[in-house]
Amino acid sequence: MEYIKGRGAQVNTHNRFLQHEYIIRDDFLNYCEAENEKVDTNKTSYLEIFPKTIINKVTSPDIGLFYSMNPYQGCEHGCIYCYARNTHEYWGYSAGLDFERKILYKSNAAELLEKKLRSRSWEPHGIMFSGNTDCYQPIEKKLGITREMLQVLLKLKHPASMITKNALILRDLDILKEMATMNLISVSISITSLSEETRRSLEPRTASIKKRLETVKILAENGIPVNVMMAPIIPAINNHEILRLVKTVAELGARSVGYTIVRLNGAIGRIFTDWVRKAYPDRADKIIHQIQDCHDGKLNESRYGKRMRGEGKFAEQISDQFKLAKRLYLKDVEPTKLDFSLFDKHQTNQMSLFS
Known part of the structure; x- marks a missing residue:
């Protein structure tokens, strides 16, 4: 098959939880070519789902205790390396093309969030948008689920953090500014490269590098x-x-910078390997071998303390470069501290009877 433009994955890998596998055979491809028919329309489809909860507890020793919430499952951004691809298999889909073409959305997310925050048992904790998939992926422009959730957080004065690759976050600047005055929000913008060519290859449906840099500013x-x-x-x-x-990014106003080293767990190893041989045929072996060098000879890494940072000489070089970069450009920047003292689960928009 030809390279699928506008998508990260170029294959649909087998779902490990399913008995049967869907395979496109050569005779079917030949038939489609003879009949001048498309094998695949490459369109994105959206499916509404109705979860009972929206906040998930995260206990990873690598990043500490916090909660995450994801208004969407699957992500149209199509980042080829995304660790969240494997979670799409729990919904009965492939971690490959299905992950970026079959998007599940939770219309009742804001309602679930407010119910949880107002519950008797809830105590304020760090909550992150997009712990799994991007809360500002393209369909958010139409549905506005993330904005509704931000409105709940502002109303109850509950802190949160966000991470995104999309400049669409600026649509909600009014809410974010008000939350920031009370130290209720911190934002991470994911920028993997300053090269637009690299961005288009790695993250085909994300905001451009220019837009992301403007967003930081x-x-x-x-x-x-x-x-x-x-x-x-x-x-x-x-x-x-x-x-x-x-x-x-420091010159544009970023207060801090973080990094992880790529790890290709589960089906992502096959998806990435297939992609890299098509996207970078001249250096595919070099890329694969250097990733393996960071993970004790493997593409995947699940060990806490090692999976995010890697090990070995190459990983050490990357770590040293970041330490030098921070020392040069971010040494006087204070870390962000969110304020949990303002949270009031009984907060309402109604005026007091005695005001």
Whole structure:
């Protein structure tokens, strides 16, 4: 099959939970070509789902205790390396093309969020948007589920953090500014490269690099604390950009910068390997071998303490570059602290009877 433009994955891998596998045979491809028919329309479909909860507890030793919430499952951004791809198999889909073409959305997310925050047992904790998939992916422009959830957080004065690759976050600047005045919000913008060519290859349906850099600048100018995540670092693709990227985002107002090293667990290993041989045929082996060098000879890594940062000489070089970059460009920046003292689960929009 030809390279599928506008998508990250180029294959639909088998879902490990399903007995049967869907395979496109050569004779079917030949028939479609003879009849001048398309094998695949490559369209995105959306399916409404009705979960009972929206907040998920995260206990990873790598990132500490917090909660995450994801208004969407699957992500049209199509980032080829995304660790969340494997979670799409729990919904009966493939981690490959299905992950970016079959998007599940939770219309009742804001209602579930308010119910949970007002519950007797809830105590304020750190909550992150997009712990799994991007809360500002393209369909959010139409549905506005993330905005509704932000309105709930503002009403109850509950802190949250967000991470996104989409400039659509600026649509909600009014809410974010008000939350920032009370230290209720922090934002991370994911920027893996300063090269638009690299961005289009790795993250085909995300906002352009120019738009993301503008987003960092606008958020910072409006008093909203901004972190930039260079995640993931992929050897032989973007590792050479560390110093320049940190310098650029620091000058735009980013308060901090973080990174992870790519890891290709589960079906992502096959999806990435297939993609890299099509997208970078001249250096595919080099990329794969250097990723393996960071993970004890494997593409995947699940060990806490190692999976995010890797190990070995190459991982050490990346770590040293980030330490140098922070020392040069971010040494005087104070870390963001959210205020949990303002949260009031009994807060309402009604005027007091005696005011």
